[in-house]
Amino acid sequence: MSNRSQLASWQALKESAAQMKQTHLKTLFAQDDSRFDAFSTQIPGVLFDYSKQRIDKNTFAQLIELANECDIATWRDKMFSGEKINITEERSVLHTALRNRAHTPLVVDGEDVTQAVDNELAKIKAFVEKVRSGQWLGYTGKAVKDVVSIGVGGSNLGPQMATEALKALADDTLNVHYVSNADGVQIASVLKAIDPETTLFVISSKTFTTSETMTNAKTAVEWFLQTAKDDSTIAKHFVAVSTNLEKTAAFGISDENVFTMWDWVGGRFSLWSAIGLPIALYLGFDAFEAILEGAFEVDEHFKTAPFEQNIPLIMALLSVWNTSFLDFTSQAILPYDQALHMLPAYLQQGEMESNGKHVNFAGETVPYTTVPIIWGMTGINGQHAFYQCLHQGNVIVPADFIASVKPQVAVDKHHDILLSNFLAQTEAMMSGVDAQQVTEDLAAKGKTQAQIDELLNHKIHQGNRPTTSILLDTVDAKTVGRLIALYEHKIFCQGIILEICSFDQWGVELGKGLASKIESELTDDSVKHAHDSSTNGLMAYYKQHRTQ
Structure with a gap:
């Protein structure tokens, strides 16, 4: 049996891990004044600081060598060129083709994928403009006011996360609602808030057979027909994202109102496709296009940046280092912008559904932990919920801290307070508070030695908790595209390094x-x-x- 643990770089990293487990981050910072410069990098709109990770220059060099030994560059080229790297389903993995703003031709199985994508984007643009301008009319001649997106998993989380992230920038032309849970409470609450005469339903299911989605779709159409009465009116209020024209037609949706997908797009990587139709309807097509452009910028960075400055690759290497070598089995995603409150759930699906596997390419069980448990919430709320455990618990949870320099909405000094917390938490996670500091602080407050002895162990923070800081210029459409694409390519690199199939489920x-x-x-x-x-x-x- 052959697996990544037999590579020379893997064996070297095992030795480094044993040493690093005995080394404190404070020591690493004390030994190197240029640590931030060495372990941070930038792309337009994003500062990526990983200097508070438990690595040194020797470890980093070994991680880069691991990437080389795993032949990341070749696998990256295979993905972008359309080779069938989803080996268990014999499919290409081409979500990057959905945002190819250079429009370079890409032929897969005899089809120019780029042309097919551009045609579909043109169809989406025309439809969005028709709905948002009021030209699309319902069965009583009224314009659309509400859009209800019905999907589940990748057909739901991506669009909902993006619209939540950018709703402060919306122009209120349309309201958007999301339904994903088969629990009737969710769809019932949405249906109470809308008018059948002015509502457009978008049903997203590649096969148009997904149980949860079709259950909600059938409930929606039954509700609609209670008012409309006539089955022919369904075509004016229901559109679909699907490949099954037979089933969409049987449902009552006109073929021209079905937007397509391709089998080389996995659900959790699909918001760039027609699955993102609710984003475009809510924010306008220009904003949707800006999301694509931001992701394309990251695609170009991923393809061209040297490994030592390649942010998605570094993200993946750090995850493998923390999970498979330092034995940290979970990772927190902690956005400090309220706009990104759905990002932890989105990345939880993206990473755990992709890399939550236990066998390598050959189907052999691997002897190392693969994906960490991904979880999190907005940082400020988390500080008053679970950060106590992050600071003093007997588990160590590496964390990605994400914030923006400029707020979406400026309110007095709110953003300065937000960022002061963001910066303070990563410093505290790194440095902690030792016995001497606690003693001096309590003595300064007039505590007796007996009182100090009683409190000492309760107030010690060991620190040495690894974090990464991602500082965005602001949370706008391009930034959302960049951020998602960074994590997508991280997931890809992680899978290649671990030698597991990231694109089946x-x-x-x-x-x-x-x-x-x-x-x-x-x-x-x-x-x-x-x-x-x-x-x-x-x-x-x-x-x-x-x-x-």
Whole structure:
């Protein structure tokens, strides 16, 4: 069996990890006044500071060598050129082609992908302008006021995260609502707030068979027809993002109102496609195009920057270092801009659905931890929730701190207060507070030695908690595109370094298949499938009590 742990660079990193576990970040900073200059880099609109990670120059060089030994450059070229690097599904991985602003031709399986994408973007632009200008009319002749996006997973999280991130910049031409949960509470609350005469539904499902999405879509159309009465009116209020024209037509959606996807776009990488239609409707096509442009800038950086300044690659190397070598099994995403409050959930899906695997390209079990558990929330709220554990808990959680220089909305000194917290937290995570500092502080406050002895251990902060700081110029459409693309390419590099298939999702498919079987049993007593005693007991209890 062959795997990455047998590489010379991997073995060297194991030795460095043993040494680094005994080294404090304060010591590393004390030994090198130029540490920030050595371990930070910039691209337009983004400062990336990883100097508070537990690495030194020797470790960093070994990480770069690991990237070389894993042949990152060749794999990167394979992805951008359309080779089928999704090996378990024999598919290309071309979300980058969706934002190719250079419009260079790219032929895959006999099709010019670039031309196909440009054609679809033109169709999206024309549709968006028609809806936003009031030319698109509902069945009673009224213009659209509300858009309801129905999807789940990648068809939901990306667009919703982006519209939340940029809603302060919206012009209020349209309202947008998102429905993803099969729990009827969500769609019921949305339907209460809208008027069927002035609502446009966007149903996003590549196959138009996704259970949660189609359940919500059917509820939406039944609600709509209670008022409209006529099935022919569905075409004026429902559009789709799908590849299944037969099913969209059966639903009542006109073929010209179906926007396409391709099998070389994974759901969690799809907001750049027609899946991003709700973003364009809400913010306008120009803003959607700016998101694409920001991502394209990062694509070019990823393709051309030397490894030592290549931000997505460095992000991936740090994740592998922290997870597979230093044994830190989770990572926090901590945006300090309220606009980015959905980013942790979005990146949780992106990274864990991609790299939450346990076998290598050859299907052999790997002897190292792959993806960390990704979680987080807005930084200020997190400070009053879980930062206590980050500072003094007996687990260490590396964290990405994300903030902007200029606020979306300037309110008095709010942003200065926000950034003071952002900066203070990473410094505190790094340096901590030792026994001498605690003693001196308590003595200055008039505490007796007995009181100091009693409090001392409670107030010590060990520090040495690794963080990365990502400072954005501001949170605008281009920045959102840049930020997402940085993490996308991080995920790709992470997968190559770990030698796992990042672009399939067989764990998701397993759950879908089992749910479909159980659904048939819950709705038809004559259907029986084999289950364990726990599942049988739970099903029996549910069926017995659901009508009581």
